[in-house]
Amino acid sequence: MLDFDVISPKTSHELFEVISNSQDKNYRFGAGYTDLINDLNNNLQQNLTVINLAKLNDNNFKAININENGVQIGALVTATQLLENNIIQNNYPVLWEATNSVASGQIRASATIGGNVCQASPSGDMSCALVALKAVCEIIDSKGNIREENISDFFRGVKKTSLKKNEILRSIFVPINISKNIKSGYIKVGTRNSMEIAIASIAYHFQKDEQNNVIDAGYAIGAVAPTIVFTKDACDFILGKNINSLNETDVKQFANLIKKYAKPISDIRASAWYREEVLINLSETILK
Template sequence: MNFEIESPLNKEELLKTLSNLQSKKFRFGAGFTDLLIEFKKFNPVETTVINLAQLKDEEFCSIRNDSGEIQIGSLVKLAQICKDTYIKDNFPVLHQAANALASGQIREVATVGGNICQASPSGDLSCALVSLKANCEILNIDGKIRNQAISEFFKGPGKTSLQKNEILKSISIPINHSKNLKSGYIKIGKRSAMECSIVSLAYHFQLEKNGKVKHAGIAIGAVGPTIIFCQETVDFLLKQNINNIDEVLKLKIASMIQNASSPIDDARASAWYRHQVLYNVAKSLFE
């Protein structure tokens, strides 16, 4: 492999580097867990890698509780998500999804931003973040920020809304308005963490003391060209008390989630199989 490397040390150097490369081919790299595999398949001739591993900037590298939101920098390691006690206690869906992703060794180097920007329809972390109604904070070469819902950030398999003059700076998640939660991540795959999902379902419900759903988010992965937010199901659940969901309602909710999907056949599973597995996973949501 033959490519050039630029290693900015701070945000100012990063924006200058990004600006200087606008007329050239370049790729971002941080943990390099996916990029090196890609370069082995495709010759990176005349490509410059912007190495983000040396970047020292709190907005990119930290997890912060700020003005009613949790800010997660794009260079935060997946292992940091797994170890963060606030995330574990307040956003179990994100904690579980991070632990379901890859191996422990890979999680020590892989970054949140790198994983999200792969835009995989079966992405564990992405599925959890869509269920949490997370927001992308995107920085351009002029230092300006644009915000975009993560559900709109994904445009197709391997495609995001990022422009050539932009970089994903951080992810923000609204804080909970209730301590009474039902939150988790369900992944169906052949070898769990080391396997891409055949079907995944992320859910995060904030409940009143009596069990009534106050806020809700459900996302499904590996059953469409992008992660899918199940808006119809969420709207229905906002009228429900989870203590009163009987077998009839369970089946109705499962059907609504299933109907939101549009799976395809691939090497891992057929569309029919994914459709059926999703229904069974959705049925288990309130058991």
């Protein structure tokens, strides 16, 4: 039976106070609760305090703000809110598709983008898209100090992030596209279509000039290493190339550069060998 205390701050001032006062306590943040409750059901904890973010009324955490540099997505924005946002759908198909592939409608209605990122699951869907988009995490501590960190650096291992105990993820910044000519999407492979946790996933976001030469490349792979990985060498390789007329050698080379980043494991969902095969085939497919 779950048994924990809950504190529900309503303003960021109250939130910082609660975090400050809880430094010697065992606490967890609760936002959408779609991961936390499963976690707590599976690992009952004594003397736990949940800092309930559901009542927090602060737009830095809750809103999607658009400015000339990009889109600032509050950590408490739900998957459903993202899906209903036209700017996300039109400019960042990779993020929209990844979000649409999260679990089910009921879960998307509660689950937050910040929760997806802070869970730091190697198979996190929204997180994978954010890595491809070179998103930046905005982290705030209980004194109100803000630091920014590239999302690839924010992930430190399976379920590990760079967050310190007195810090919280406030929002995620996605830089504006430098071109309207994009090739962007998310592919997740599992054993069925619904409620799936990826065996392997790829998130790609290529920006092209008018001749279809790549001027900016983002490519991330999920569920094939302890963290979601930005495949920098593959991205560098494809820069300047015409993505619509790549030859066979280029496609193979691109896939090989991606393979280098994969360190898959065998588990209940798939073998390491299978995960790698899927990853290579997906990577080649999107360029053909």
